[in-house]
Amino acid sequence: MPALPRPASGPGSRYTARAATTRPRPTPPARRYTDIVALTHKLTERDLWLTCMVHEHRVLTAPQITRLAFSGPRSAQRRLRTLHQYAVLDSFRPLVQTGSAPEHYALGPLGAALLAAHAGCELPALGWRPSATGRIAYSPSLGHDVGVNELLTLLAAHARHTPGSGLTLWLSERSCARRWDDMIRPDVYAHWQAPSIAAESPRVLPFFLEYDTGTQSLPRVEAKLAGYAAFTTSTGTRPALLIHTRTASRDRALRHRLAQSARDLNLRVATSSMDFTTTTPWGPWWTPLEPAARRTTLTALAAHWSDLTPAAGLDPTDADTALTLPVPPLPPTTPA
Incomplete structure (x- = not known):
């Protein structure tokens, strides 16, 4: 049997995963559950x-x-x-x-x-x-997939400690492809909600996420912006585009490459990197792709871009099943 390909980066980049990809599943004392x-x-x-x-x-x-x-x-x-x-x-x-x-x-x-x-x-x-x-x-793509889920689970779990703040919607790459593959294929579509202040309604940041691991060339990343511009034009909706990179140097390179295209296409884009977000990705780590912009929070981005609107194609249809409807980011209850 030929050897399986070794990933270029991330888990398994130097050593392949162990041959038995699942742990032995011991039989429970009473019986093995077969159905x-x-x-x-x-x-x-x-x-x-x-x-x-x-x-x-x-x-x-x-x-x-x-x-x-x-x-x-x-x-x-x-x-x-x-x-x-x-x-x-x-x-x-x-x-x-x-x-x-x-x-x-x-x-x-x-x-x-x-x-x-x-x-x-x-x-x-x-x-x-x-x-x-x-x-x-x-x-x-294992390292990429785990990295995406690491970022989003940190955002989703924020609501457990700060009620009213966190993810209210989280669609995977597969769910995004099911809805918008003819135009775009982001790694994530999600809604970040900030806690309401006084009588104001909670601010919501609808966003697509591109999780950049540095394996794609800068021109290829830039080419994706045209798809997001076409999505905005054809659907009449305007989510933000967040680009998360591995390092601050890659972040600077992307900003330099994408700044003019983002302005020409009238996109709302912000970038950050793993060097900053660490365990608090909702914090002041995101920089709008605008001249003289400073790092700010996801909540501040929602306030800064007042023209953002949720993506089209989220309403349930007759064709949906229990498998195609969005899964809530948190369980129905969170017992100990």
Whole structure:
């Protein structure tokens, strides 16, 4: 069997993931759960939400799941271990150059069957295959996908500690492609909501995200702006475009390259990098692509760009199913 390709960067760039991409799944004491009917009294609403989230966003790490839905690593670890034993989730841990990577979770066979049952469709219509976890583990885009989800789970979890502030909508790359692939294919579409002040309505920042890892040339990134301009013109809506890069130097290079095009196309663009956002991406780390602009917060961007409007194509249609509707960024409840 030929060797699998090695990613150019990110997890697995120096070492490939271990051959067994999923941990051995021990048999529970009473019996091995072989169908979803046996789990009807075992799975909570949070479990069902998590299954949908993992399917929507392909792969979530244990720390990302913890910050979204659990009070701490111990409670998260216990529940994730149980869901892995039930085959609702699969997991793998890629090898990295230094230290150790966290456990990565993908949709397991019973999780796929569960979602298909909820959607009233056959398993092949879900797009899941037995090799799905292995494909994710060895994918050259694994580092990119985990990076996108790291940024967005930090934004989503902010609402757990600051009520009224956080993500109210989070669409994955796959969901964006389903809606707008004829014009644009962002990594994320989301709504950031700031807490309301006095009697004012909460400010909302609708935005597309381009998560730039530095692998694409500057001209190729610049070429994407025309698609966003066409989207604004054809739909009559105007979300912001946030571009997040790995380093401050890449950020400066992008700003220099994109500034004139963004002005010519009348786009609302802001950039930042991992050097700044760290664990508080909602903070004063985003710089509008405008002359003499300074770094500011997501909330301030919403106030600065008063002409922003949510993207078109978000209303549910008769063609939607339980699998195509947006998954709430946080679970229905967040028990300990």
